[in-house]
Amino acid sequence: KLIGRLIYLTNTRLDITYVMQHLSQYVSNPTKTHNQAAHRILRYFSDSDWAGCLDTRKSITGYSVYLGSSLISWKSKKQAAISRSSSEAEYRALASTVCELQWLTFLLQDFAVSFTKPATLYCDNKSALHIAANPVFHERAKHIEIDCHIVREKVQNGLVKLLPISSANQLADIYT
Known part of the structure; x- marks a missing residue:
């Protein structure tokens, strides 16, 4: 109950x-x-984790999407694959969030809501931001290659702008 x-x-x-x-x-x-x-x-x-599931060592993806000051979408879900580092877990979360932003953009366009600038996506992991900003493919990041391409493509197409944020100010930490 x-x-x-x-x-x-x-x-x-x-x-x-x-x-x-x-x-x-x-x-x-x-x-x-x-x-x-x-x-x-x-x-x-609230709490925060990386590989926090004791049974599987999988990480949690969590995000909030706001339209203006209104929360329109959120998620807290165990990731499908085990992440080898906090950067990898964070990057998988970035890719999931970018996909949600793409879907919401299409939905809002159907409702005749237009956008003139990219959505701002805040990330508190410097390594994940570096992977997204650096077009050079890293051997250490090969296992998350698809997520890398998804995020980079949406950044290059102007859908998303990635910005750093301190962990203390990261609102999405409440989902993980």
Whole structure:
């Protein structure tokens, strides 16, 4: 019951989305630990991780998309592949966010909402920003090649402008 009520709260309390995504995986067979974690959500809302899933060591992608000051899209989801570094996990999250921005751009254009400048995408990982800005392919980044091409293409096409932000000011950290 509590999980269902907390899931309902994610409609207005986006800061518990990550925790609820994680706890929802155990609804069919919850343990005492899961029950305690659900009760803890009522007073503790945010955390950050890289390879934080103890079972799989997969990372979490989290993002917020705003149109002006209005939140129009958000996500907190376990990544499909294990990331070898925090930079890789962050870059996968960038690619996922860029794909969402592309879809939202098409949707908003269908509603006759036009854009004159690129969407600003903030990233708190300097290595991920360097990979996106540097057109030279790095051998160490070969395993995320497709994500690299997606992000670079959207930056070059003017859909997205990547900017650094401090971790203290990174709003998307509440999803991870």
